[in-house]
Amino acid sequence: xxxxxxxxxQEQEVWRTFISAVDAxxxxxxxxxxxxxxxxxxxxEILVALSEAPDRTLRMSELAGAxxxxxxxxxxxxxxxxxxxxxxxxxxxxxxRGALAQLTDEGFAALQEAAPGHVTAVREKLFxxxxxxxxxxxxxxxxxxxxxxxxxxxxxxALNR
Amino acid sequence: xxxxxxxxxQEQEVWRTFISAVDAxxxxxxxxxxxxxxxxxxxxEILVALSEAPDRTLRMSELAGAxxxxxxxxxxxxxxxxxxxxxxxxxxxxxxRGALAQLTDEGFAALQEAAPGHVTAVREKLFxxxxxxxxxxxxxxxxxxxxxxxxxxxxxxALNR
DNA sequence: CCCCCCTTGTTGAAGTCTCAATCTTCTTAG
DNA sequence: CTAAGAAGATTGAGACTTCAACAAGGGGGG
Numbered sequence: 001x002x003x004x005x006x007x008x009x010q011e012q013e014v015w016r017t018f019i020s021a022v023d024a025x026x027x028x029x030x031x032x033x034x035x036x037x038x039x040x041x042x043x044x045e046i047l048v049a050l051s052e053a054p055d056r057t058l059r060m061s062e063l064a065g066a067x068x069x070x071x072x073x074x075x076x077x078x079x080x081x082x083x084x085x086x087x088x089x090x091x092x093x094x095x096x097r098g099a100l101a102q103l104t105d106e107g108f109a110a111l112q113e114a115a116p117g118h119v120t121a122v123r124e125k126l127f128x129x130x131x132x133x134x135x136x137x138x139x140x141x142x143x144x145x146x147x148x149x150x151x152x153x154x155x156x157x158a159l160n161r
Numbered sequence: 162x163x164x165x166x167x168x169x170x171q172e173q174e175v176w177r178t179f180i181s182a183v184d185a186x187x188x189x190x191x192x193x194x195x196x197x198x199x200x201x202x203x204x205x206e207i208l209v210a211l212s213e214a215p216d217r218t219l220r221m222s223e224l225a226g227a228x229x230x231x232x233x234x235x236x237x238x239x240x241x242x243x244x245x246x247x248x249x250x251x252x253x254x255x256x257x258r259g260a261l262a263q264l265t266d267e268g269f270a271a272l273q274e275a276a277p278g279h280v281t282a283v284r285e286k287l288f289x290x291x292x293x294x295x296x297x298x299x300x301x302x303x304x305x306x307x308x309x310x311x312x313x314x315x316x317x318x319a320l321n322r
Numbered sequence: 323c324c325c326c327c328c329t330t331g332t333t334g335a336a337g338t339c340t341c342a343a344t345c346t347t348c349t350t351a352g
Numbered sequence: 353c354t355a356a357g358a359a360g361a362t363t364g365a366g367a368c369t370t371c372a373a374c375a376a377g378g379g380g381g382g
Contacts, residue, residue: 004277014300021303024310097330097377116165137298139175142182144290149185258347258360
């Protein structure tokens with residue numbers, strides 16, 4: 001094992017600022033959704049993914065892939081969402097192992113109610129605070145990050161669809 | 162309530178890339194620490210904060226402030242860290258309500274073992290993938306973000322110490 | 323055709339986080 | 353000095369995530 005390459009003073013400063021900002025930002029979004037829509041952010045993302053799918057329906061595995069979530073987590077989450085009536089499970093016609101998750105009308109309505117607050121939060125806390133050049137830079141930086149992460153593969157595919 | 166200002170096509174693209182990158186990146190760090198040091202990332206951050214404090218000791222509330230964590234969460238976390246022997250609780254001499262958390266030698270050793278892997282991950286997945294200009298830009302963007310977040314106040318103070 | 327293995331999805335247990343309630347101690351207006 | 357309110361910290365319950373184990377269906381080589 002080679003010597004650890006520690007961070008320079010400047011890198012350390014950037015690193016701490018970055019991780020703090022990300023933490024605070026994500027925290028803000030999560031609380032906003034939880035307050036306004038009474039669901040965790042990850043559930044919101046599931047509803048969004050379903051709402052964009054044909055027939056508002058996706059295989060569990062596709063849904064897990066799209067959200068880069070483990071099957072287990074998704075299974076628990078969909079169980080919960082089914083309890084509150086926002087998602088319903090269907091048998092997969094082509095593969096008896098499979099299960100389909102479908103967004104219900106109630107789920108779609110809940111999503112429509114939650115969306116404006118969420119978008120406003122993203123706008124106010126992110127885009128309104130950055131210059132156009134910074135927005136471009138952020139996009140490029142994010143791509144660079146994603147390219148270096150194995151976990152990013154599924155996400156990259158989802159983005160390029 | 163005024164009309165929702167939705168995201169432009171470009172903003173949407175940047176937004177999805179950004180949130181995916183952050184998710185994948187944070188996920189990667191968390192798993193790395195969990196695998197190598199057998200503790201969640203938040204516990205690692207607690208140990209770091211303690212290790213940098215005088216006498217490796219901090220008031221619970223200061224520790225919560227530094228990590229922007231709720232008192233409750235910190236209390237649970239320190240209880241857990243105490244169980245494994247990495248932190249010890251002391252009575253606060255000046256305030257009978259207070260409690261001090263102190264990093265034990267075992268905790269410090271665990272931190273020293275975990276640090277190289279963590280720094281290497283940050284280096285490889287973040288700094289090695291960005292140009293010097295991007296690093297600067299990322300610092301500025303992070304500051305801008307932090308400035309807009311109420312939750313960021315405590316973090317900003319911690320950074321400016 | 324059949325057996326072995328891979329994939330899909332679920333389950334239960336254990337760990338962590340949030341929220342609200344609580345207890346104690348400090349602070350300060352009166 | 354005292355009473356009321358603020359601040360520090362803990363606790364327990366409920367919710368979410370992870371991990372490992374499992375059940376059950378598909379699919380290909382012999």
